[in-house]
Each structure stands twice: as C-alpha cells, then as structure tokens.
Amino acid sequence: MKIFIDSADIEEIRYAYSGGVIDGVTTNPSLIKKAVERLKTNNDKINMSAYIKQLLIVAKGTPVSLEVTASDFKGMVEQGKKIYKAFNPATRNVVIKIPVNPSLKKGDGKEYDGIKAIKNLTASNIPVNATLIFTPEQALMAAKAGARFVSPFAGRIDDDIRSKRKSKFSKTDYFPMEGITDKKGVTNDNGIVSGIDLVAEIVEIFREQNIKSEVLAASIRNPRQAREAAIVGAHIATLPFDVIKELLDHRKTMEGMIKFTKDIVPEYAKLLE
Ligand code: E4P
Numbered sequence: 001m002k003i004f005i006d007s008a009d010i011e012e013i014r015y016a017y018s019g020g021v022i023d024g025v026t027t028n029p030s031l032i033k034k035a036v037e038r039l040k041t042n043n044d045k046i047n048m049s050a051y052i053k054q055l056l057i058v059a060k061g062t063p064v065s066l067e068v069t070a071s072d073f074k075g076m077v078e079q080g081k082k083i084y085k086a087f088n089p090a091t092r093n094v095v096i097k098i099p100v101n102p103s104l105k106k107g108d109g110k111e112y113d114g115i116k117a118i119k120n121l122t123a124s125n126i127p128v129n130a131t132l133i134f135t136p137e138q139a140l141m142a143a144k145a146g147a148r149f150v151s152p153f154a155g156r157i158d159d160d161i162r163s164k165r166k167s168k169f170s171k172t173d174y175f176p177m178e179g180i181t182d183k184k185g186v187t188n189d190n191g192i193v194s195g196i197d198l199v200a201e202i203v204e205i206f207r208e209q210n211i212k213s214e215v216l217a218a219s220i221r222n223p224r225q226a227r228e229a230a231i232v233g234a235h236i237a238t239l240p241f242d243v244i245k246e247l248l249d250h251r252k253t254m255e256g257m258i259k260f261t262k263d264i265v266p267e268y269a270k271l272l273e
Contacts, residue, residue, distance in 0.1 A: 001229065001230040001234055001235065001236065001237060002023035002024065002235060002236040002237075003021065003022055003023055003236070003237060003238075003244070004022065004023060004025055004026050004063075004216070004237070004238035004239070005017075005022055005024075005025050005239060005240075005241060005244060006025075006027075006031065006218065006220075006238040006240050007027070007031055007240065007241050008027040008034065008035040008055065009031075009034070009035045009038060010051070010054055010055050010058055012241040013025055013055060015241075016241060016244050022062070022244070024059065024062040024063040024064065024065075024238075025062070025063070025064040026064075026065045026097070026129070026151070026216070026218065026238040027055075027064070027065060027066055027097075028097065028131070029067060029069060036048075039051075049086070052066065052087055053087065053091075056087060056090070056093055056094065057091060059093055061091065061092065061093050062093060063095045063127070064094060064095065065095045065096070065129040066083050066094060066095070066096065066097060067098075067131065068080055068083070068096065068097065068117075071099070071110065071113070072110055072113050073110075073112075073113040073117050076098055076102065076113065076114070076117040077117050080096040080098065080117065080121045080128075081121070081124065081126065083096060084096060094127075095127045095129050095148065095149065096121055096126055096127070096128050096129070098114055098117050098118050098121070098129070098131065098147075099114050099130075099131050099132045100118075100130045100131065100132055100133050100139075100141065100142050100150075101113075101114050101115075101132070101138065102114050102117075114130070114142075115141055115142070115144075116145075118130055118142060118145035118146060118147050119145040119146055122146030122147070122148075127148040127149075128145075128146070128147045128148055128149075129147065129150075129151055129216065130142030130147035130149065130151065133150055133151055133202075134152070134153060134157055134189075135192070135198070136192075136198065136201045136202050139152060139202040139205070139206075139213075139215070140202075140205060140209075140211075142213070143206065143211045143212075143213040146213075147213050148213060148214065149213065149215075150202065150213050150214070150216065151217075151218040152195070152198045152199050152215070152216075152217060152218065153195070153219035154194075154195025154199055154217055154218065154219050154220055154221075154225060154229070155195055155219035155220060155221040155225070156219045157192060157194065157198050158175035158195045158221075159171070160189060161175070161187050161188065161192075161193070161194065162175060162180075164187055165182075165187055171221055172221045172222050173221075173222075174222055174224050175194055177194050177196035177197060177200075177228045177232075178193065178197075179193025179194045179197065180193075195217075195225070196225060196228040196229060196232060199215060199232055199234050200232035200233070202215050203215050203234060203235075207233070214235035214236055215234050215235050215236070216234070216235065216236040216238060217229035217234040217236065217237040218237075220237050220238065220239050220240075220243060221240075222243060222246070223243055223247050223249075226239055226243060226247065
C-alpha cells in the first residue's frame, strides 16, 4: 500500500518525505486554510502561488492532489485546467481533486456535475482524484468517469455511524472495522458498517469489475485504521502527519532503545567509532 501525507503544511511534508517512504500528498481547502493560518501566526508573507510551487517540489515528483473550489461543472473544469496549466509543467505531479457530487442543496440539478467534470478533465489527460466518496456506488461512478484515484472518507463515515448511536467520541478514536453491534443489530449506513468496510467494498468491486482506478483511503484518523486499510487492500492511504509518525511508535520500542543504549560497553562502542 502506498502512503500519502494528508497535509498542506510544507514543513510537515518535508519532514515526512525525509524518511523516503512517502508516495504522494493530498490537500483540501481545510488543510490549505490550516497551513495559511500557521503562516499568518508566524507573520510570514503569503504568496499562494509560490507556496504551492514549493509544495510540489517538496513532493519530489509524487502525485499531489489540489482541490477545486467551484461547485458546478463549468467552474470545476475551468479551475481544474487553470491549476493544472499553472503548476503541472514544472513538476509534473499535479492531480486535480474533484468532489464526486458537488451539489450544495438536494435537487439543485448539480448531482452529475462532478462526474461530468471528472470525465472532461480525464479526456484532457488531467489526472483526477474523486473526493468526498461515502458509498461504493459513488466510487463506481467516479471510476467509470475515469478518475485515477477515488477517495472514500473512512473516518467521516465512522463519525456518522457513531453519531447515530449518540455516544461521545473524539476524532482520533479507533472505530472497529466490523462496526458496532447491539440488540438491534449492527449500526450501518445503507449496509456500510464502518469506514474501513466502505474501503473494503470499493476494493472488492474494483477487483471484481477489473477497474483500474486506485482506491485512496482518506480521512484516516489513527494507525490501526491505516493498518486495516492495508489489510482490506486499499492501494493508498492518505494519513495526517501525526498518524504517519505514530506508525513508528511503540512504548516497548522506546523502552528497548533506552535499555540497549544503557548497556553499550566501551569495547563495543570503540569498535563502532
Ligand atoms: C483527503 O483527501 C481528505 O480531504 C481528508 O483525508 C479528510 O480527512 P478528515 O475527515 O480527517 O478531515
């Protein structure tokens, strides 16, 4: 499974890439907002275009998803082409992120605009990451439209299922991939029992149907969920910076390091000088 970093913070991205095992970057307007706010607290001058160019360089040729902000077909295609033209020629790693369904109000007639935009950009050889996917059906439609990546939002589905149970939880809490069962049965969203279950169903459909789009497990909130994304066959998981660091964390590893460090005898130390 490839690992992307879900961040627009160049310092986080730089640090994550220093390990040599990160395969891409995903951003969204909320992550850009967070990065801009951090720059503002440092009183840094913000030149968004220069910032994005730098971010693309730091990603060393691996795919970086940049999201459109428009919510209609024409606007999304115009923005997608504009971003691609402005930034892709230098680093050749831009992917345009398009919401699978940009509708802001039920019945506003924009349900198909995401699919049409994905199809249009793909036809112009612009790679697309179809985002805000919450059902296997949406993933199937996005893949049919030609998306290179489809991004099911695992953590947000977990939030939604958990909120149906009205129990208190924090964003990074683990939610079991098999869901939660009570007397009434397993809590679900139209048959989906957890975010990882959503990822698993999409992986299975793509395998069954010989679909080439890659399943990019997004909205991953903790290392165990990342592990489960790998178990169910996600091609990629995009992880926040903290979760990437937690992938390497175990108290017994640190305890072992402290003990080994204490036990170094001078004879052995000299050998390794
Ligand atoms: C990535 O493409 C998504 O935008 C991101 O993973 C969403 O994560 P969140 O639900 O934790 O905000």
